[in-house]
Amino acid sequence: MSEPSGAEPGSHFARSRALAVLRVRSTALAVALLPAAVAVVLSVAAATDRIGGPGWDAVRWACTALGVLTLLLAAAVAAVVARARPAVSPTVPIAEETAPDLYRLVRDLADRLDVPAPSAMALTPDCDSWLEDRAHLAGRAGRRGSTPPVLVIGSPFLWWMRVAELRALLAPVVAGTGPSAHPDIAAARRFVRGLDAAVAVSARRPALCFVGPPARLLLRRCRDRAAEMERGVAAAASARAQAVDYGLRIVAQEQVGLAYAGWDRLLTRVALPAWRMGRWPSRLDAGVVSALTELSRRDRLAEGFAARLGERPACDLLEEPGAVDEAASLLAARLFHGGPPVPGPDWSPIDWSAYPEEVVDRKWRAEAARLHRVLDELTPPGTGTPSRPGAGARSGTGLRTPGGEPRHSAALTSTDTAGPTLARVVDRLAAPGGIELGERLAERLAAEVAREEEAGRQAARAAARQAGAAGGADGAGPGAGAGAPPGPELPALWGDGVTPLFPIQSPRTGRELLADHIVAMVCCAAVDTAGAAPGLDWLDGPVLLHAGKRGPDLGVPVLTLVEDGDPEPLRGWLIAAGVRPEKPVRLV
Numbered sequence: 001m002s003e004p005s006g007a008e009p010g011s012h013f014a015r016s017r018a019l020a021v022l023r024v025r026s027t028a029l030a031v032a033l034l035p036a037a038v039a040v041v042l043s044v045a046a047a048t049d050r051i052g053g054p055g056w057d058a059v060r061w062a063c064t065a066l067g068v069l070t071l072l073l074a075a076a077v078a079a080v081v082a083r084a085r086p087a088v089s090p091t092v093p094i095a096e097e098t099a100p101d102l103y104r105l106v107r108d109l110a111d112r113l114d115v116p117a118p119s120a121m122a123l124t125p126d127c128d129s130w131l132e133d134r135a136h137l138a139g140r141a142g143r144r145g146s147t148p149p150v151l152v153i154g155s156p157f158l159w160w161m162r163v164a165e166l167r168a169l170l171a172p173v174v175a176g177t178g179p180s181a182h183p184d185i186a187a188a189r190r191f192v193r194g195l196d197a198a199v200a201v202s203a204r205r206p207a208l209c210f211v212g213p214p215a216r217l218l219l220r221r222c223r224d225r226a227a228e229m230e231r232g233v234a235a236a237a238s239a240r241a242q243a244v245d246y247g248l249r250i251v252a253q254e255q256v257g258l259a260y261a262g263w264d265r266l267l268t269r270v271a272l273p274a275w276r277m278g279r280w281p282s283r284l285d286a287g288v289v290s291a292l293t294e295l296s297r298r299d300r301l302a303e304g305f306a307a308r309l310g311e312r313p314a315c316d317l318l319e320e321p322g323a324v325d326e327a328a329s330l331l332a333a334r335l336f337h338g339g340p341p342v343p344g345p346d347w348s349p350i351d352w353s354a355y356p357e358e359v360v361d362r363k364w365r366a367e368a369a370r371l372h373r374v375l376d377e378l379t380p381p382g383t384g385t386p387s388r389p390g391a392g393a394r395s396g397t398g399l400r401t402p403g404g405e406p407r408h409s410a411a412l413t414s415t416d417t418a419g420p421t422l423a424r425v426v427d428r429l430a431a432p433g434g435i436e437l438g439e440r441l442a443e444r445l446a447a448e449v450a451r452e453e454e455a456g457r458q459a460a461r462a463a464a465r466q467a468g469a470a471g472g473a474d475g476a477g478p479g480a481g482a483g484a485p486p487g488p489e490l491p492a493l494w495g496d497g498v499t500p501l502f503p504i505q506s507p508r509t510g511r512e513l514l515a516d517h518i519v520a521m522v523c524c525a526a527v528d529t530a531g532a533a534p535g536l537d538w539l540d541g542p543v544l545l546h547a548g549k550r551g552p553d554l555g556v557p558v559l560t561l562v563e564d565g566d567p568e569p570l571r572g573w574l575i576a577a578g579v580r581p582e583k584p585v586r587l588v
Contacts, residue, residue: 010231010232010235010236011233011236012232013232014229014232017228018229019184019188020229021192021225022191024218024225025218032071032074036068036070038063038067039064042056042059042060042064043064077210077214077215080215081191081211084201085197086194090501091152092123092324092327092328092331093121094120094123094324098319098320101316102314102318103121105163105166105167105317106118106121106170109170109244112244113178113241113244115177115178116178117177118150118174118177120151121153123152123154123155123324123328124152124153124328124331125331125332126155126263127154127157129151129152129153129154130173131150131180133147133180133189133190133193134150148177148180149176149177151170156259156263157255157314158313158318159285159286159313159321159325160255160288160292161252161255161313163311163312163313163314163316164245165252165255167245167248168245168248168252169249169252171244172234172238172240175236175241179233179236185229191222195215195219198211198212199211199215199216202215259292261295262292263291264504266291267504268505269537269539270287270536270541271333271336272504272541273359273542276337276363277358277359277362278347278456279347280339280347280349281355282351283322284328284329285315286325287352287538290538291538291539294538294539330349336502336504337500337503338457338499338500339498340498342463347460347463356534356535356542360542360543361527364520364527367516368520369420369587369588370449371517371520371521372420374441374445375424375428378441378444420585421581421582422525422579425518425521429565430561430566434565435565439510443510445510445514445517446509446510449508449513511562514562515559518561518562519554522574522579523554525579526551529578529579529580529585530546530580533548535550537550552573552576557572
């Protein structure tokens with residue numbers, strides 16, 4: 001095969017950097033052979049009587065021993081580097097029979113670019129696309145250089161982008177198969193990936209710990225050269241793709257930024273609360289379309305993007321987009337939150353239509369129950385804190401009775417033993433010492449949430465072990481079977497597979513948890529006493545709906561209560577919403 005990318009700017013630079021990486025390998029080999037070479041020279045010199053005497057014999061035998069030891073260590077390191085399996089990105093494989101139109105589009109694109117077509121395709125739950133060499137998975141070292149890489153496509157792109165936009169976006173990615181086919185570049189990449197895998201193997205297996213230091217040294221020597229090689233490959237691929245849908249590429253890049261913003265909001269605001277409840281939305285990619293449509297409605301900078309929805313979406317290139325979306329959604333949950341590899345009683349899929357009741361309402365009531373349980377442990381019922389002077393006229397709610405008279409402190413006192421009420425929480429935090437009580441509450445809530453999350457991870461590990469045992473007994477992996485949807489690949493480097501590889505949110509502080517729990521308590525009271533309802537906002541996640549519309553924001557009034565001990569803004573909010581905080585709420 002002729003060299004596919006010799007004329008592009010950057011290709012010569014990429015090959016020169018690849019040769020620099022290979023020179024590092026050659027230098028390491030020369031250093032490993034040097035003691036043995038010296039020993040051979042000394043042995044030949046001794047055999048021809050050019051040197052002699054006890055001193056030279058000692059030097060010769062020392063060099064011989066050092067040479068043998070060095071060769072053994074070098075052979076062991078080389079064997080580990082050659083046999084180690086490089087890490088593979090977790091993806092959802094897409095077989096050709098499940099997406100013939102997508103394969104046809106990519107092959108036509110490769111023909112237009114005059115480069116080899118990717119060997120296969122896979123989806124990743126992220127806003128990115130790349131080529132990944134997986135020839136080592138077949139175990140045929142002799143054919144590695146002739147196997148094109150796998151094309152990995154970000155699943156949100158398939159649902160948000162149109163077919164023409166996806167083709168324009170993938171053009172520079174597919175063009176990268178040309179430089180990847182060059183023997184020097186392919187060999188340099190295999191060497192770097194082998195070193196990286198060898199470092200991982202030495203960390204996992206103490207018996208091979210001697211492999212780690214030389215592999216890390218070689219990686220440091222190759223790092224800059226390999227990075228420059230990849231930049232040259234990217235420049236060559238971009239130059240070759242210039243002639244393919246250049247105008248659409250500009251539009252597609254704009255859609256990439258928009259898709260990333262919507263995907264990030266969907267994961268952090270919408271999916272994360274469901275994952276914490278043991279439910280994973282099974283249509284995340286379809287949800288990103290709704291999120292981006294909502295964003296285009298709110299943000300004038302995104303005006304016009306929703307009008308594109310009348311064109312053919314790229315997900316139509318799949319035979320069963322629903323099954324692929326479900327597999328990508330499960331993989332996203334495992335990557336960003338952690339969980340068992342298969343659905344179960346405590347890890348089940350959920351449809352968007354059931355999200356308000358199954359996630360939002362359950363989340364609020366679980367947090368409200370946790371708040372009252374911890375509050376009872378700190379200040380048992382019947383030992384309510386005394387009210388502040390002058391608070392009797394507005395104790396509990398600041399509302400008036402049906403007769404128009406203010407509610408008196410006796411009403412609040414009765415709520416302290418009548419069950420879980422919002423008034424009980426508000427008045428304890430607003431009473432003298434309420435700020436200190438809030439700090440203790442925050443600490444206990446943080447510890448309680450951490451304990452529950454650890455218990456959930458332990459249960460997930462047990463479920464994963466049971467799934468693995470069942471899969472091994474059946475001779476197939478989890479989820480295998482006739483008619484099963486495409487499942488995510490689960491590399492061994494995942495470890496237990498439960499701890500998230502890429503946590504999308506830093507741990508919440510105790511004060512943030514306390515504010516979230518008070519907001520949940522307010523929402524429960526609004527649902528039970530004021531006719532409000534749980535809802536889903538595609539950009540903000542769980543919301544409280546009054547008459548089908550979002551009410552005023554609760555964040556500022558709750559933070560004022562938590563940080564300053566001032567209940568008046570929250571009580572004003574309750575009055576405006578018609579919430580009766582002295583009424584008990586239903587908990588889980």
